[in-house]
Amino acid sequence: MTKQFTADVLICGAGAAGLTLAIDLARRGVSFRLIEKSEGPFHGSRGKGIQPRTQEVFEDLGILDRIVAAGGLYPPERAYRDDGSFTESEVVERIAPTPAEPYHTALMIPQFLTEGVMRERLLELGHRVEFGCELVGLAQDQDGVTAHLSGAAGEETMRVRYLVGADGGRSFVRHALDIGFPGKTLGVRAVVADIVLTGLDRTAWHRFNNGAMDRQMALCPLAGTELFQLQAPVPLEGEVDLSAEGLSTMIAERSGRDDIRVHNVHWASAYQMNARLADRYRDGRAFLIGDAAHIHPPTGGQGLNTSVQDAYNLGWKLAAVIGGASATLLDSYEAERRPVAAGMLGLSTKLLDAAKRGDLRRGREVQQLDIGYPGSPLALEQPGRTEGLVAGDRAPDAPFRGAAGQPLRLFELLRGTHWTLLGYQVKRDAVPARTGLHIHCIGPDQELIDDSGHFRSAYTVSSGDWVLVRPDGYIGAFVGAQQTGALARFLAEQGLV
Numbered sequence: 001m002t003k004q005f006t007a008d009v010l011i012c013g014a015g016a017a018g019l020t021l022a023i024d025l026a027r028r029g030v031s032f033r034l035i036e037k038s039e040g041p042f043h044g045s046r047g048k049g050i051q052p053r054t055q056e057v058f059e060d061l062g063i064l065d066r067i068v069a070a071g072g073l074y075p076p077e078r079a080y081r082d083d084g085s086f087t088e089s090e091v092v093e094r095i096a097p098t099p100a101e102p103y104h105t106a107l108m109i110p111q112f113l114t115e116g117v118m119r120e121r122l123l124e125l126g127h128r129v130e131f132g133c134e135l136v137g138l139a140q141d142q143d144g145v146t147a148h149l150s151g152a153a154g155e156e157t158m159r160v161r162y163l164v165g166a167d168g169g170r171s172f173v174r175h176a177l178d179i180g181f182p183g184k185t186l187g188v189r190a191v192v193a194d195i196v197l198t199g200l201d202r203t204a205w206h207r208f209n210n211g212a213m214d215r216q217m218a219l220c221p222l223a224g225t226e227l228f229q230l231q232a233p234v235p236l237e238g239e240v241d242l243s244a245e246g247l248s249t250m251i252a253e254r255s256g257r258d259d260i261r262v263h264n265v266h267w268a269s270a271y272q273m274n275a276r277l278a279d280r281y282r283d284g285r286a287f288l289i290g291d292a293a294h295i296h297p298p299t300g301g302q303g304l305n306t307s308v309q310d311a312y313n314l315g316w317k318l319a320a321v322i323g324g325a326s327a328t329l330l331d332s333y334e335a336e337r338r339p340v341a342a343g344m345l346g347l348s349t350k351l352l353d354a355a356k357r358g359d360l361r362r363g364r365e366v367q368q369l370d371i372g373y374p375g376s377p378l379a380l381e382q383p384g385r386t387e388g389l390v391a392g393d394r395a396p397d398a399p400f401r402g403a404a405g406q407p408l409r410l411f412e413l414l415r416g417t418h419w420t421l422l423g424y425q426v427k428r429d430a431v432p433a434r435t436g437l438h439i440h441c442i443g444p445d446q447e448l449i450d451d452s453g454h455f456r457s458a459y460t461v462s463s464g465d466w467v468l469v470r471p472d473g474y475i476g477a478f479v480g481a482q483q484t485g486a487l488a489r490f491l492a493e494q495g496l497v
Helices: 016-027 052-061 064-070 111-124 172-176 244-255 303-322 327-356 410-414 454-459 481-493
Strands: 007-012 032-036 077-080 086-089 133-140 145-151 154-165 183-198 205-208 217-221 228-234 261-277 286-288 380-382 399-402 407-409 419-424 437-442 465-469 475-479
Touching: 007 016, 007 303, 016 032, 016 052, 016 111, 016 303, 032 133, 052 064, 052 303, 052 410, 064 111, 133 154, 133 172, 154 172, 154 303, 172 286, 183 244, 183 327, 217 244, 228 244, 244 261, 261 327, 303 327, 380 481, 407 410, 410 419, 419 454, 465 481, 475 481
Parallel strands: 007 032, 007 154, 077 205, 154 286, 380 475, 419 437
Antiparallel strands: 077 086, 133 145, 145 154, 183 228, 183 261, 205 217, 217 228, 399 407, 419 465, 465 475
């Protein structure tokens, strides 16, 4: 970094997306500032579901066990009939983990607890959020971005290489860059509130009047807290009483019960549901991630997860370019992530229609394990694949036995900021060592032994094959024994020389 820049990156917004990016940059040694215009942390539950793919990301970032300990699993849905009887069913499909997919069940943890764990991790890495600091203006040129900030200490101007807008659906960064945000209002207004109540047990997600949009209501115990989350559609116009008394009245009217009482409102919001996608995710040296780039109904628990993975995709690329890789690497961010968000908006809207009918069941489509980037400019196959995984797919986990006898998981080897090259029954010296590249050889007489054949099965490899895994856990390349020259050129293009 030269004296011209105060920091390499300015991140505007300290929600889940901004915190993910900050953690990733911090562990890569990239200088940044993370600002948040609010005076303190967000204290609502909002995005409460952590999908399996995001659990894999959190494992890499070193926070998964803390997240699991702070939250819990989704309870069964208890759907009440008019006479007070009920049926129970699982909302989240229970599927046993496999060696390739170690996490198969969504976790429930209120967003304020998730972000608290993330801020703690960021502090361990030597950084903290600057609350009460707001971006009020920006200008950019071919070399960097000049940002004008306002905070408790007054006005400030700083110069950075890159700016990232993680500042939500009403993003100042998006407006300042004049990036369109087309989409539609979905004709649904809802209340979401975190409340302390009595009269319901915490073993179920209580639902009343499924399928009746004027009377539907859900009360879900929030794992890791004493709170319930209230969700209920409300009329498109008019005031909504969000006080404890007002919400108690709503609950009594919709449940037909007078024994459920709200004693405290921790957080509450009435909002219109929208589905919108930014026209582009980049303008010069400025980028959009998270809700600044896409907003959608909450059905399916996709929003926070998609936001985290936006940041996880962008972080290593920013670090690589700041470290000397070609700036064209940053073009792949929008190319890879915008189609994912477009698909997520369609899925969330479809699930909203199902929820209107009272159907809350969720399957593999919400787990985000099948998201990948086939056709990405960062995908190399020589020769082309005719079966199994392709370049751009998520890299599965697999168990190994180390040559010294200890058990290992592939995810343990992938964890960190590096690229990983896996050679299956290869000559180790066929690919020279490089800074930033971890090379592991798999075979009966090599450092990793695939006793169970899980790696060979998951990756559909043959003797002499090489598999390159990107820093974000996606497959960058499959090459055969005769194509190591192409692999070397590909590595050089990514700045691994």
